[in-house]
Amino acid sequence: MEVTDDPNRGYLIDNVRYEGYAFDLIEEISKDLDFEYDFEIVPDKQYGVYDPVTKQWTGLFGRLMRREADLAVCDLTITKFRLSLVDFTTPFMNLGIKILFAKPQNEVPDLFSFLSPFSTDVWIYVATATLALSLSLFILARIAPTEWHSAHPCASDPEELENNFNLKNSLWLTLGSLMQQGSDILPVAPSIRMVTGMWWFFTLIMGSSYTANLAAFLTNVKMDASISNIDELAAQSKIKYGAIRGGSTAQFFEGSNDSKYQKMWQTMLEARPEVFTTTNKEGVERVAKGKRTYAFLMESTSLEYAVERNCNLMPVGSLLDNKGYGIAVPPNSPYRTLLSGAILKLQEKGTLRELQTKWWLKGSKNCTQGEPEPSSGELTMAHVGGVFLVLVLGCTGSFVIALCEFIWNVRKVAVEEKITPGEAFIAELKFTLNLWAETKPIKISRSSNASGSSASGGNGFTRAASAARSIVGSFLRLDTLGK
Known part of the structure; x- marks a missing residue:
């Protein structure tokens, strides 16, 4: 050097x-x-x-x-x-002759690798089918007479009938079935049962296919071409291989009587682009830059020297022959x-x-000392991190929706009880923060005797049980007043 x-x-x-x-x-x-x-x-x-x-x-x-x-x-x-x-x-x-090949790269799993069992277009079709079937259930339920029933089962001659399959409940049924969790709303009409049965069959097949492929996609990030010995190299066609033109390695394959080596020699001659190199250095560089698409057949001593200086390279298989430098x-x-x-x-x-140890280890990067231990196949956060992300986003979204419901209920209470929104907000907030309250009163009442009642923030309002009515209670009261 x-x-x-x-x-x-x-x-x-x-x-x-x-x-x-x-x-x-x-x-x-x-x-x-x-x-x-x-x-x-x-x-x-x-x-x-x-x-x-x-x-x-x-x-x-x-x-x-x-x-x-x-x-x-x-x-x-x-x-x-x-x-x-x-x-x-x-x-x-x-x-002896040995194979030089590039090490597999430890790629970081995709954050949303749990979506990998299905392609993007399949996920789009599943989402479209879910929405379309929910709309179909809603329309068919309005057509089917047996889906209309009395809101009060004890009434023998009701004036009005109601239908459980509104848009929200229809979507809830399809999503529950898709997640294989079921639903507390079930169809009565034969037509609705038939549609629901077909949807259950669809979710059975899709869910089984997803589950069967999920483990493979989580544990095997990327399956690329690989070899472990000379037989696998000779049997495949994706990885090209070569040697120094005119060198002893090329002469070994050219003059071999083994049919396997004769086939490999013919493959090297017919390969395009050229697979032969002029020096070992050129072959090593081609392997390093080839991204596991090129293997170099070279003498084991030169191979060991190259591997000590490039941690992305590795020897493959055993020696093909036994010879010496002279x-x-x-x-x-x-x-x-x-x-x-x-x-x-x-x-x-x-x-x-001593001379070989001196020069082979001089400039070595000690690649074997920094190699991680072989993986036992367990899943890490890199594999399932996307699932946790979806959970966090879903919880965050639910809190946002709950906050909107809370504000809407405060507005309702303020209008119906004829109090200011601030007073309604404080009353509702106090009840929410009272973690020991197990029942919730329906109405906020003004005290008839200000001195005999305890003041609440100086606004003169009390709760029957320190609580404001919920949005469900508001709707029930409105229904009563409407009748």
């Missing part, structure tokens, strides 16, 4: 300083074998491919085959094909045996493991 924070650290190559595992490895080997070295970077920065025009190999392999370098060290995997081009030392690091030397090089012996010594002393 390039050194940017210290002009004196690392190895100077073409006016740029570098450091990393490979530099330290050669330094340790040079101490054991007592030799000096100079590092060079291949101009095309490639492992090497065959050029049919020049009929020569490019990159590292080209330099070694032309003996322009004594050795090449990097994440160079030992393969059978590469052994036919150059020689390799004993592996200094073991690895130092490449020209064919029949006299240095191969000496370098292999030095690598074995470093391995026995534990130096190779």
Whole structure:
């Protein structure tokens, strides 16, 4: 890697300083074998491919085959094909092919996720059907003769009949059935019973469908494409996957005799847009930006290095093969045996493991330490917060309506009792705040003897039981006066 924070650290190559595992490895080997070295970077920065025009190999392999370098060290995997081009030392690091994929994002559940079992248009249709059926009940009840009955059952020859299915009661019946709570108002006429039965059947199906899907929508915020092993990756088509073009991973799939790997190789060749990359860094960036639509097949050591530095990435599955990194030397090089012996010594002393720990953990974000514990599936406030919000809004609305009823009743009492609205308001408010009162008098009366009665706020008014009449009482009295 390039050194940017210290002009004196690392190895100077073409006016740029570098450091990393490979530099330290050669330094340790040079101490054991007592030799000096100079590092060079291949101009095309490639492992090497065959050029049919020049009929020569490019990159590292080209330099070694032309003996322009004594050795090449990097994440160079030992393969059978590469052994036919150059020689390799004993592996200094073991690895295998693994899948790099993006972690699933922990999305915050929607506040109104309890509405998710039905789409918006279904909710609109349900609301429309509720209102339409309420209106139908109201009209049909006015048509049906048996829905009209005496207000006083004891009267044998009543002068007037009443109907329970007004607009409010009709809406209350449909809403109670929709919420599966029932209603204290039931139909008598056959036509009304038929309509109500059909509505009950409708609410049965809709309620069962909603309940069956509600748990899935609350616990699973979003189901996206995911994989857990190579078989699932090969079996699906939504997630694209690729590797470094011309690299050992691509050669593994290209030369494999396994039908599964042959199918995956053919899929990679036919994929559009291009799924192959030129470097591991490009593949890692594509996975990070792909939003779980792209997986990168790469060597496990490079994968571990990338995962330590990006907490949004994760390895998937087990190793597909077993191989190693080695130092490449020209064919029949006299240095191969000496370098292999030095690598074995470093391995026995534990130096190779120390170097890997040093460079793999350097710059690590310790992603595993900050990972939350797996969820046990319980619902949190983020899942059901919308239900509480609806409850709070409903309670708030009921208090607003109750306040309007209270003010309307104060006006009624003031008119009928011929007192000022302020006096009626104070009397009603005192009764409301008297939490121990269990009965409510009907009428506010003026005391005939001011000195013999207790004053109430200096207005000379008393309550029969310290209370004002309710709106229901007002209506009953008006009915009596009207008759």
